[in-house]
Amino acid sequence: MKLCLNTDSLGHLSFEEMVETSAKIGIESLEIACGNWSDAPHMDLDRMLADEAFRTKYMEKIHSHGLELEALNCSGNQLDPNEEGKAHQSVVEKTFQLAALLDVKKIIMMSGLPGGNPTDTTANWVTTCWPRSTHDILRYQWEDVLIPYWKKTVEQAKEYGITSIALENHGAQCVYNAETLLQLRKEAGPMVGMNLDPSHHIWMGGDGIAMALELGVEAIHHVHAKDLRKERTKFAANGGLETKSFDQYTKRSWNYVALGYGEDERWWNEFVSVLSMMGYDGPLSLEIEDQTMDSLTATKKSIQLLHRVMPRDFD
Structure with a gap:
């Protein structure tokens, strides 16, 4: 397994500083965001597309520090039934174009989340089977929007030489767990797989180890090493459906944290061991959104844990 970094984790650093810091702290490859829900602190997407010399210099900086560009990230909601959805789709298409050039x-x-019917102006995430109108919403979202979109998108990706699209199991998306990923993969084909992020699955009441086993290694295309802590008393009292903003971390039922500050090291040992046992040999892409400590500190502490649990020698 390779130690990767979602570079938004060090979003306060310039591109040059991020690359130099990543190499210094032991990162081996980079997952770089191109826009949408990320501010893309390390990517000028339009300039990268337009300026060959700039692209060359960009990649030389990465390679000169012994790093690889693992993946491009354009996570957003391209199926949002409004102008934001159109803007997100534009970033997706530009990201595909850049992938071919690099x-x-x-x-x-993300898989995307449409509205609940053709006239909706906002996305609609269905999480219950009642009232019965939810069945009509799900049928519309999957049969009329999601499956046709992904069949078309897979064909577009092939034209740009892309071989893998990893969908993050995030809330407020059509694909948010093992079952929904496998359902879409059956329709859209094997290019579509999971970006397995255990943190999101935890607040929904699941377990990342169980999800990995349910998916199988062929359906796991990428793994986000990201942790979450259920806050004492608050989670038990209020559950995981949390709407308070992330900066209100003292009041929330759960928070994203550095690795080992939510699930303990024993859990992370088992998670990585099970992935290895299944035959997964791809990246563990560290993603830090801990509000309780400096992001570089959280990144370093998380790397220390990964060095102990990953099935390889880092000496």
């Missing part, structure tokens, strides 16, 4: 084979995305 010979990047893997894209990290």
Whole structure:
């Protein structure tokens, strides 16, 4: 397994500083966001597309520090039934174009979430089977929007040399767990796989180890090493459906944290061991959104844990 970094984790650093810091702290490859829900602190997407000399210099900086560009990330909601959805789709298409120019084979995305019917102006995430109108919403979202979109998108990706699209199991998306990923993969084909992020699955009441086993190694295209802590008393009292903003971390039922500050090291040992046992040999892409400590500190502490649990010698 390779130690990768979602570079938004060090979003306060310039591109040059991020690359130099990543190499210094032991990162081996980079997952770089191109826009949409990310501010893309390390990517000027339009300039990268337009300026060959700039692209060359960009990649030389990465390679000169012994790093690889693992994947491009354009996570957003390209199926949002409004102008934002159109803008997100534009970034997706530009990211595909850039992948071809950089010979990047893997894209990290979200599945997207449409409205509940053709006239909706906002996305609608269905999480219950009642009232019965939810069945009509799901049928519309999957049969009329999601499956046709992904069949078309897979064909577009092939034209740009992309071989893997890893969808993050995020809330407020059509694909948010093992079952929904496998359902879409059955329709859209094997290019579509999971970006397995255990943190999101935890707040929904699941377990990342169980999800990995349910998916199988063929359906796991990428793994986000990201942790979450259920806050004492608050989670038990209020559950995981949390709407308070992330900066209100003292009041929330759960928070994203550095690795080992949510699930303990024993859990992370088992998670990585099970992935290895299944035959997964791809990247563990560290993603830090801990609000309780400096992001570089959280990144370093998380790397220390990964060095102990990954099935390889880092000496």
